[in-house]
Amino acid sequence: RWKNWWVRGILTLAMITFFFIIIYLGPMVLMTIVMCVQIKCFHEIITIGYNVYHSYDLPWFRTLSWYFLLCVNYFFYGETVTDYFFTLVQREEPLRILSKYHRFISFALYLTGFCMFVLSLVKKHYRLQFYMFGWTHVTLLIVVTQSHLIIHNLFEGMIWFIVPISCVICNDIMAYMFGFFFGRTPLIKLSPKKTWEGFIGGFFATVLFGLLLSYVMSGYRCFTCPVEFNNDTNSFTVDCEPSELFQLQEYNIPLVLQSVVGWKTVRMYPFQIHSIALSTFASLIGPFGGFFASGFKRAFKIKDFANTIPGHGGIMDRFDCQYLMATFVNVYIASFIRGPNPSKLIQQFLTLRPDQQLHIFNTLKAHLVDKGML
Amino acid sequence: EVDLEERLAELDLRSDSDVPDVPPPTDSTPEILKRALSGLSARWKNWWIRGILTLAMISVFFLIIYLGSFMLMLLVLSIQVKCYHEIITIGYRVYHSYDLPWFRSLSWYFLLCVNYFFYGETVADYFATFVQRREQLQFLIRYHRFISFALYLTGFCMFVLSLVKKHYRLQFYMFAWTHVTLLITVTQSHLVIQNLFEGMIWFLVPISSVICNDITAYVFGFFFGRTPLIKLSPKKTWEGFIGGFFSTVVFGFIFSYFLAQHQYFVCPVEYNSETNRFMTECEPSELFQMKKYSVPPLFQAVLGWETVNMYPFQMHSIALSTFASLIGPFGGFFASGFKRAFKIKDFADTIPGHGGIMDRFDCQYLMATFVHVYITSFIRGPNPSKLLKQLLILQPEQQLSVYKTLKSHLVEKGILQPSLRG
Numbered sequence: 001r002w003k004n005w006w007v008r009g010i011l012t013l014a015m016i017t018f019f020f021i022i023i024y025l026g027p028m029v030l031m032t033i034v035m036c037v038q039i040k041c042f043h044e045i046i047t048i049g050y051n052v053y054h055s056y057d058l059p060w061f062r063t064l065s066w067y068f069l070l071c072v073n074y075f076f077y078g079e080t081v082t083d084y085f086f087t088l089v090q091r092e093e094p095l096r097i098l099s100k101y102h103r104f105i106s107f108a109l110y111l112t113g114f115c116m117f118v119l120s121l122v123k124k125h126y127r128l129q130f131y132m133f134g135w136t137h138v139t140l141l142i143v144v145t146q147s148h149l150i151i152h153n154l155f156e157g158m159i160w161f162i163v164p165i166s167c168v169i170c171n172d173i174m175a176y177m178f179g180f181f182f183g184r185t186p187l188i189k190l191s192p193k194k195t196w197e198g199f200i201g202g203f204f205a206t207v208l209f210g211l212l213l214s215y216v217m218s219g220y221r222c223f224t225c226p227v228e229f230n231n232d233t234n235s236f237t238v239d240c241e242p243s244e245l246f247q248l249q250e251y252n253i254p255l256v257l258q259s260v261v262g263w264k265t266v267r268m269y270p271f272q273i274h275s276i277a278l279s280t281f282a283s284l285i286g287p288f289g290g291f292f293a294s295g296f297k298r299a300f301k302i303k304d305f306a307n308t309i310p311g312h313g314g315i316m317d318r319f320d321c322q323y324l325m326a327t328f329v330n331v332y333i334a335s336f337i338r339g340p341n342p343s344k345l346i347q348q349f350l351t352l353r354p355d356q357q358l359h360i361f362n363t364l365k366a367h368l369v370d371k372g373m374l
Numbered sequence: 375e376v377d378l379e380e381r382l383a384e385l386d387l388r389s390d391s392d393v394p395d396v397p398p399p400t401d402s403t404p405e406i407l408k409r410a411l412s413g414l415s416a417r418w419k420n421w422w423i424r425g426i427l428t429l430a431m432i433s434v435f436f437l438i439i440y441l442g443s444f445m446l447m448l449l450v451l452s453i454q455v456k457c458y459h460e461i462i463t464i465g466y467r468v469y470h471s472y473d474l475p476w477f478r479s480l481s482w483y484f485l486l487c488v489n490y491f492f493y494g495e496t497v498a499d500y501f502a503t504f505v506q507r508r509e510q511l512q513f514l515i516r517y518h519r520f521i522s523f524a525l526y527l528t529g530f531c532m533f534v535l536s537l538v539k540k541h542y543r544l545q546f547y548m549f550a551w552t553h554v555t556l557l558i559t560v561t562q563s564h565l566v567i568q569n570l571f572e573g574m575i576w577f578l579v580p581i582s583s584v585i586c587n588d589i590t591a592y593v594f595g596f597f598f599g600r601t602p603l604i605k606l607s608p609k610k611t612w613e614g615f616i617g618g619f620f621s622t623v624v625f626g627f628i629f630s631y632f633l634a635q636h637q638y639f640v641c642p643v644e645y646n647s648e649t650n651r652f653m654t655e656c657e658p659s660e661l662f663q664m665k666k667y668s669v670p671p672l673f674q675a676v677l678g679w680e681t682v683n684m685y686p687f688q689m690h691s692i693a694l695s696t697f698a699s700l701i702g703p704f705g706g707f708f709a710s711g712f713k714r715a716f717k718i719k720d721f722a723d724t725i726p727g728h729g730g731i732m733d734r735f736d737c738q739y740l741m742a743t744f745v746h747v748y749i750t751s752f753i754r755g756p757n758p759s760k761l762l763k764q765l766l767i768l769q770p771e772q773q774l775s776v777y778k779t780l781k782s783h784l785v786e787k788g789i790l791q792p793s794l795r796g
Contacts, residue, residue: 104751107743111701114740118707121606126715137557138550190537285527291534299542324530327523335520345768346779348761354789356758361780361790364765368777373770 015318016169023162027227027236030161031151035073038147040315042069042139044306049135052300053128060120061129065136067113072140075106076148084155085229146323149330156333158238159223163214163275164329167282168321170209175202175287191294194287203283210279211272218246218269245271245337274337281328286321293320431734443574443643443652447567451489454563456731458485458555460722465551468716469544476536477545481552483529488556491522492564496571501645516767562739565746572749574654575639579630579691580745583698584737586625591618591703607710610703619699626695627688634662634685661687661753690753697744702737709736 179198225240305316595614641656721732784790
């Protein structure tokens with residue numbers, strides 16, 4: 001029992017150290033790591049499907065699964081790359097053509113895979129092949145879209161990548177500790193080890209942790225600035241005027257807390273308020289991703305997704321609570337933080353026809369006049 | 375009490391031949407048809423029923439086109455809901471999962487969520503002026519993604535809470551089944567609607583090409599069919615496939631010629647906020663203006679003309695018909711494989727003689743996505759209304775700077791005359 005504890009503990013520290021090193025190395029390495037994690041997760045889930053259905057002998061299936069992974073990644077990376085590397089893409093002729101007809105090329109690639117699947121249907125194994133087809137697509141939906149949303153969040157600013165992931169990890173650890181020391185009432189039948197005490201204790205601890213971590217990180221430009229690709233140096237730069245989210249402001253403490261804390265005002269970054277929303281999601285809804293994975297493991301009678309990490313299981317076991325977090329952060333940013341990117345809009349505008357451009361210009365003008373800005 | 379888990383485990387590992395058959399669907403032919411055809415033999419009766427229903431469906435199609443874009447949207451939505459229902463019902467029948475807690479409600483709830491998300495993204499763009507005037511709608515539009523995500527999450531959490539010890543695997547199967555079905559039916563139907571808004575011709579020509587290919591491949595196969603095409607569908611033949619291909623290309627070509635002349639079909643559908651109706655009125659784009667093309671010397675000898683007057687759109691129709699004839703059938707093979715995998719003859723028995731709605735639309739799956747990708751890649755650039763909507767969300771200072779950039783660009787290009795006031 002203690003050996004298991006020590007193995008888990010050492011591996012946890014190793015992973016956290018690794019995490020810090022990657023952050024230090026910069027956005028490009030982070031992107032590569034996210035991609036590797038995605039491929040490994042995909043591989044783990046597909047392997048489970050194979051083990052359950054004994055489908056290694058199905059014609060072409062392994063090849064087709066990896067082919068679909070490649071297609072979907074090509075599609076997503078193409079969309080992301082076109083947005084962020086716009087000037088680079090415009091300069092190089094082959095890239096420009098690839099980017100202009102990107103959707104068509106991706107669709108053609110996917111269709112090839114689809115037709116190969118149809119041609120590979122074998123009389124005795126129809127049902128199995130359809131199952132595996134469905135399995136592959138659902139896995140792609142979960143794994144690949146999440147990883148691309150993570151990369152989008154990363155480009156918004158490394159803080160939007162680090163804080164959510166850390167909150168989920170913190171909640172995992174805190175809920176476990178609170179459960180270990182105070183745990184009594186079981187939370188859900190799916191995961192008998194989880195307790196209400198752990199859940200609530202983890203929630204408060206994570207919110208606090210999020211506040212502190214955001215405070216520390218908001219001070220550094222390398223975390224708060226959007227990642228941009230500099231055409232002249234051909235590398236990623238994180239250098240900018242910090243947005244108002246990351247500038248200290250005075251807040252009045254509500255009367256309720258004033259007696260507790262003893263201060264009348266406090267200096268905080270507005271981002272810390274957002275971090276409360278992120279931590280709350282990580283603690284309250286994030287665990288549902290974990291329950292989903294637990295249910296999945298019970299449904300297919302497996303203990304862990306794989307044996308990649310000693311003491312912890314597979315990569316998916318570590319990332320199961322992160323599923324929903326990445327999507328939430330992305331939706332949160334798109335809804336509450338930033339609007340559309342003005343330079344991107346101008347780029348799109350320039351590709352329209354003249355009559356469409358004129359129509360939009362006139363509508364915008366009327367709107368601005370309406371608002372009194374013109 | 376049967377242990378579902380055990381039965382399921384057995385189902386999974388046996389080969390297809392051990393799966394119990396689903397009871398054959400009941401005969402849903404209306405009484406009046408039965409009486410009218412009572413004198414004929416079974417084979418001819420079947421033919422007549424199919425024929426009459428085909429004509430009925432085509433007439434309904436024409437009627438809806440006449441009634442306009444809004445009715446077409448409703449039709450597409452109803453078909454989507456019915457297809458979804460048919461596929462989910464098959465899942466239920468195969469897995470006997472009506473007794474699973476909450477599953478029916480959850481499936482319909484997810485359908486609602488995904489539709490809400492898509493309608494908010496696409497249709498709201500077209501109603502931009504309508505939306506600007508109403509405060510509550512503005513709120514819904516601004517936080518649309520967040521609201522959709524919250525709705526979806528609620529469904530997801532309900533699913534996790536509904537997991538029951540004995541039925542884990544089954545519940546996960548149905549969850550995945552629901553999601554794959556949503557992916558297929560709902561996304562396709564929304565792409566169809568987006569194509570429709572581009573101009574009714576982009577809706578009519580692809581769908582007609584697929585139907586034409588179906589019919590002509592069948593006819594050619596009936597008269598000349600000899601070499602089987604694919605083991606999945608033993609009735610298909612190479613002669614039918616190739617004959618259908620050429621006929622569909624010719625049909626598409628001629629059909630586009632007729633449609634391209636009318637503004638009603640060619641113009642993008644727009645919502646007029648003053649009359650509160652959909653309008654299709656515009657200056658036809660250059661795609662729909664006659665041009666002189668030189669006939670390649672090869673054909674000159676055959677046809678005897680040196681130049682021909684055509685619409686550029688007819689060239690595009692060749693691409694669309696080619697896709698409908700060569701790749702569209704793969705959608706049909708996919709559906710055939712699916713039916714064989716789950717040992718069903720038809721998706722449902724909604725339409726007498728034809729089967730379910732899915733049976734009619736199986737070849738259309740890929741067509742809608744292809745047309746959409748084709749339009750965005752080769753025909754038009756980004757969607758102006760979406761761009762406008764995003765511009766209006768920007769902060770006022772950003773809007774002002776964008777306005778200045780646009781103005782200088784337009785003046786530079788000579789599209790806008792520089793005004794004295796600036």
